[in-house]
Amino acid sequence: MFVLSFRQRDELASVAAAAGWQVVAARRAGGAERRFLSSGAAVAVIDARGATADGIAATAALGSAVEANGGALLALVSRGENGSITALFDSGATHFLASPFSDAEFLQALRFASRHAERMAREWQAGAVFAPLGWRYDPVTRSLLLTPGLAALLDCVEAPRLRTLLLHLDHGDRLAATAAIRRMSGTRPATAFAHDLDGIGRIVQHLQLDTDTGRIDAVVEPLGSKPEPAAEVREALAGARDAGSARRWLTRHLAGEAAGPLHVLLIALNRFEMVNTAYGRAAGDALLRSAQTRVKDAVQEILGRDALVARMGGSTFLVAMCAPRLRIDLVAERIASALARPFVSGDSIAVLGCRIGLAEAFPEDDAARLLRRASEALAEARESDSATLRVADADGGSATIDRLAVELHHAIERGDIGILLQPQVAIATGEIIGVEALARWQHPALGTIGAETLFAAAQRADLEIGLSDHIQSVALKQAASWPAVLSNLRLSLNLTAADIARPGFADLFLDRVDASGFPRTRLTLEITESGLIEDLGVAAGLLSLLRGAGCRTAIDDFGTGYSSLAYLKALPLDYLKIDKKLAQDITGSPRDRIVVRGVIDMARSLGLTVIAEGVETPEQLEGLAAEGCQIYQGFLCAEPLSVTALTALLAKVC
Secondary structure, three states: OOEEOOOOOOOOHHHHHOOOOEEEEOOOOOOOOHHHHOOOOOEEEEEEEOOOOHHHHHHHHHEEEEHHHHHEEEEEEEHHOOOOOHHHHOOOOOOOEOOOOOOHHHHHHHHHEEEEEHHHHHHHHHHHHHHEEEEEEEEEEEEEEEEEHHHHHOOOOOOOOHHHOOOOHHHHHOOOOOHHHHOOOOOOOOOEEEEOOOOOOEEEEEEEOOOOOOOOOEEEEEOOOOOOOOOHHHHHHHOOOOOHHHHHHHHHHHHHOOOOOEEEEEEOOHHHHHHHOOOOOOOOHHHHHHHHHHHHHHHHHOOOOEEEEEEEEEOEEEEEEEEOHHHHHHHHHHHHHHHHEEEOOOEEEEOOEEEEEEOOOOOOOOOOHHHHHHHHHHHHHHHHOOOOEEEEOOOOOHHHHHHHHHHHHHHHHHHHEEEEEEEEOOOOOOOEEEEEEEEEEEEOOEEOOOOOHHHHHOOOOOOOOHHHHHHHHOOOOOHHOOOHHHHHOOEEEEEEEHHOOOHHHHHHHHHHHHHOOOOOHHHHEEEEEEOOOOOHHHHHEEEEEEEOOOEEEHHHHHHHOHHHHHHHHOOOOOOEEEEEHHHHHHHHOOHHHHHHHHHHHHHHHHOOEEEEEEOOHHHHHHHHHOOOEEEEEEOOOOOOOOOOHHHHHHHHOO
């Protein structure tokens, strides 16, 4: 056990040691998290008697580590300070004991806390039997999603083809399943049917129709056991993971399911308690949801949907994945960058940032040992004045961005950095009217690297201008030789902050356009908010020159920054591109939709054409169209394509 006491005499440690407990004692909160993790203890004791504020601060420092590792935290309080119990519980305490108490009562409280930790450990090892069982089917997109527990029992992926799932049923049960689905309607939205299923036995499937979306949610009940609540199944289907399911996922993959080296990242938000204190629990919960979304987006961008993202408790998140170390470093960089961006909390802006602990699984690791090593690395990162990332049991080495920076110059010379084209579609007609050129680096070890990481490496190597020149030249040369079916499309190119700051850039750029043979009048130049902050006057002058030369101009990623209105007033623009996150809010809460509607109305009042980025579903497109958005791009039409693939798409559409 680990004991943290602020008293001069530490009688608790002596009492516990005399009763056979192995004790690690501390009197200062500094470094307590690291010492607790290093001790290997399952139970932490914080003596907050007469030192309530210190006790709450220490509990907050230890709470996430205790919960992430399945331990217990016993807080000792004075009899007259019972009001502090709520604050201690919110900070992560699991058990309480109020003084005065005898040695026997203290030891009994320790035994209760120890049983709690043992029970948590047993649940970690129990596997998917504790996970909710269910599935969701969307007839519009024909997509099927299983909860992790059901996928594990059926030994299949969490998003299989419908035909794959039906193969687990015999012919008669398939007919029963089809009949049950068909008899659901607006007047009869719920039904059930029973059948045998290999690996589970006799089960009942409880089906529920969402009459608004047409989706079908199913709760799978093994007969003889209590079904999981529908809300828990829906949470699992929505991608939410908790500490328990994360540990079970790790246990399965450590037992042999891993398709590559298994890594764990523990991410802790900085300064989160300040938000809770200043704005209240509701604002803190909203911030945590936003943070988890940013983490998931960052992970999926690099690794797809195969990685695990979970909230471990408090403001700590876990990411686990089977991937090479270089890609893990990229994920960590992207997460740190995403969480460094400001959050909106009420009417204020909260800047948090994060610290990250990374651990790679060793052959002797189980879930608890792997998580503890990641927690130790996180504790070291928290104690550091500057390091965002700490790696457990590793010598460190150059960060991935640094390695990419070293390789970038040769990659440009070899032509490893190319261009893909994402279609832009007129919502009114469904016609593809333009494309945005997106840089991609085909790295021999890391695979495809996107523009954000690419330019981060360029900034580190002082190659921003060289990289931008290369991308512009490749895109213009490629566009000038497009086949006839693409000859009417507009081409959108991104300009960087370094481009804007270059003396004489307008003349240099227009010479490059003319030399390529691509017409100026079919060219749109996009500038992001972050690329304009330093000098709006210079940016406005540059865009005026380029517009006067026949090009059109756009502000990209609108909605990600906090000076957007100043840009709209100061800059000569033709297009406003709504950032992906803002565009997707059109299917969110009524408050979200009001914000999106306001942005579109404002842009159109200024005479700007509105382009929505990142549109992925018909519902998003329908909502944006209803509010007056004119153009969209996103996976609903197509991912970024090569010229050959784009030509085939245009030929098919036409």
